[in-house]
Amino acid sequence: MRQILGIHNAPQAHWVGDGFPVRTLLSHHEHGQQVSPFIMLDHAGPYHFEPTTQRRGVGTHPHKGFETVTIVYEGEVEHRDSTGTGGVIGPGDVQWMTAASGILHQEYHSPAFAREGGDFEMVQLWVNLPAKDKSASPGYQTLMNAQIPQRVLPDGAGTLRVIAGESGTAQGPAKTFTPINIWDVRLHGQKPVTLDVPEGHTLTILVLAGSVKLNGQESVGQSRTVLLARQGGGVMLEAEGEAKLLVLSGEPIDEPVVAHGPFVMNTHEEIRQAMLDFQRGAFGSM
Numbered sequence: 001m002r003q004i005l006g007i008h009n010a011p012q013a014h015w016v017g018d019g020f021p022v023r024t025l026l027s028h029h030e031h032g033q034q035v036s037p038f039i040m041l042d043h044a045g046p047y048h049f050e051p052t053t054q055r056r057g058v059g060t061h062p063h064k065g066f067e068t069v070t071i072v073y074e075g076e077v078e079h080r081d082s083t084g085t086g087g088v089i090g091p092g093d094v095q096w097m098t099a100a101s102g103i104l105h106q107e108y109h110s111p112a113f114a115r116e117g118g119d120f121e122m123v124q125l126w127v128n129l130p131a132k133d134k135s136a137s138p139g140y141q142t143l144m145n146a147q148i149p150q151r152v153l154p155d156g157a158g159t160l161r162v163i164a165g166e167s168g169t170a171q172g173p174a175k176t177f178t179p180i181n182i183w184d185v186r187l188h189g190q191k192p193v194t195l196d197v198p199e200g201h202t203l204t205i206l207v208l209a210g211s212v213k214l215n216g217q218e219s220v221g222q223s224r225t226v227l228l229a230r231q232g233g234g235v236m237l238e239a240e241g242e243a244k245l246l247v248l249s250g251e252p253i254d255e256p257v258v259a260h261g262p263f264v265m266n267t268h269e270e271i272r273q274a275m276l277d278f279q280r281g282a283f284g285s286m
């Protein structure tokens with residue numbers, strides 16, 4: 001079983017724009033290369049929004065040097081970007097945006113969700129790109145719920161949706177630059193299951209709801225983040241009731257990381273250049 005390196009509590013919630021009350025469960029600034037190739041993960045909600053005729057969310061802003069992965073659990077998110085793509089995603093759907101050489105985008109609640117109000121929950125994960133791919137063209141993948149294979153775990157332990165990478169014979173639909181696994185896992189109580197993770201991958205488990213016992217020893221509650229060793233086989237999970245987890249693993253990118261606001265580069269000089277490029281309009285227009 002993989003050794004547990006640390007169990008971290010989420011900091012206080014903060015608002016991203018006026019649409020996303022988030023807790024940052026994973027951060028390069030705190031966890032460094034232990035979470036490479038992942039940079040950041042914000043868990044928004046669950047939060048109840050009253051109906052409104054206003055737009056709720058974040059207006060036009062840039063990104064460069066990495067990818068954003070938005071997973072919706074409840075509510076609807078609308079995205080538009082400077083490549084001209086966009087769309088609305090709902091529960092179970094995923095937006096995968098490659099910022100790479102630079103992009104502008106907007107992230108709002110969908111007009112229909114804003115009008116009706118309701119419960120809202122999503123996750124946004126930032127995935128780093130290696131230096132050689134930071135200059136790739138920006139892009140956008142919509143991964144609808146129906147395209148994402150769901151694996152039924154042994155002994156009625158629960159289900160695992162493969163958003164990226166693979167688990168068992170299930171292959172996720174996301175195209176990625178480096179090898180990663182993103183698994184949306186739901187567990188039922190008192191049914192232990194062992195998940196196999198590739199040797200050498202960093203491994204992070206986020207408990208979004210419920211509580212889980214890891215490797216038969218550590219009990220981990222809601223909004224906590226577990227970092228595990230890069231080697232040592234699989235991890236054993238046993239929920240103490242219904243639980244919702246996100247399991248992230250990836251081949252670490254062994255390069256310096258300078259993450260500053262919406263830009264993730266290798267050096268401070270590249271961050272400074274990204275700011276100048278954004279200011280002179282090099283990321284296109286909306």
Ligand code: MN
Nearest residue numbers: 061063105107
């Ligand atoms: Mn953004």
